[in-house]
Amino acid sequence: MLICDRFRRILFVSKMYEGHTHDFTIFKEIFAGFDFSLFRVHVDSGFYGLEQYVNPHFIFKPIKASKTKPLTSQQRQINTLLASGRVRVEHAIAKIKAFFSLRIENRLKDKRKLDDAMAICAGLANFKTKLAIA
Template sequence: MKASLSTRLSALLNDQRRAENHIILAKKRHTLKTEIRVTKKGCIVHVSKTHPGSMHDFTVFKAEKRPPKEPRLFVASGYQGITDIHQNADFPCKASKNKPLDAEEKEYNTGLFKVQVVVEHVFGDIKTFKIMADRYRNKIKRYNVKFRTSHAKG
């Protein structure tokens, strides 16, 4: 009786050890995504509704009110395909393994990144309110209201 119990116990432990080698632990994140539109001078002109963090940036853009056709949009490379919706959209050129960027494309990207720095400064200012910097520990329904009121225009 003891032999069969110890055999079963060792088999169970071996199964657990094998299972531990194949388990991938990932901490679940319940993230939120908010799109912010900023002028070249750093003024926030639009704050989108809050969406789940897993939603793609371009999907968030399509779900929101479209910007007017006149102004130029400087967007991140995740917004590829935006030129079908907004003709005056610019996003950085991408290099591939086989085709590096030439000097003209690098210069174009440098100009875009100079505009993007203004947006990054706005994000830094937003983080001083701690709503974006820290984990939000309140009701998700209230997040959008608190985000908008802490970053109200004017």
């Protein structure tokens, strides 16, 4: 799980999880009890049910379509606007993955070292972002 600001600076990187752990499960584990009322939270469609944890006025998530109820053109436009904001997070992830150590198959026996490598790569990505902004 990664949290970044609107300038693509990485503010938080969670530890690595083995297997297929859903982002929302990680969110609940890490941020249970955290007060998000002062923040705007932009998430993807996998975070349905987040209203129980965050003030609903500050959640920005896309509208899901169903088989029986397709999205209207207005809902598609809203989703496009939300995606244009969330793409910054995807760009921050891409900056982290630009480092070769995270692109190769990892064979570390001690998975804590992978967490350290991720944190170092996030710091380097922030440093590169700071140089680009200045």
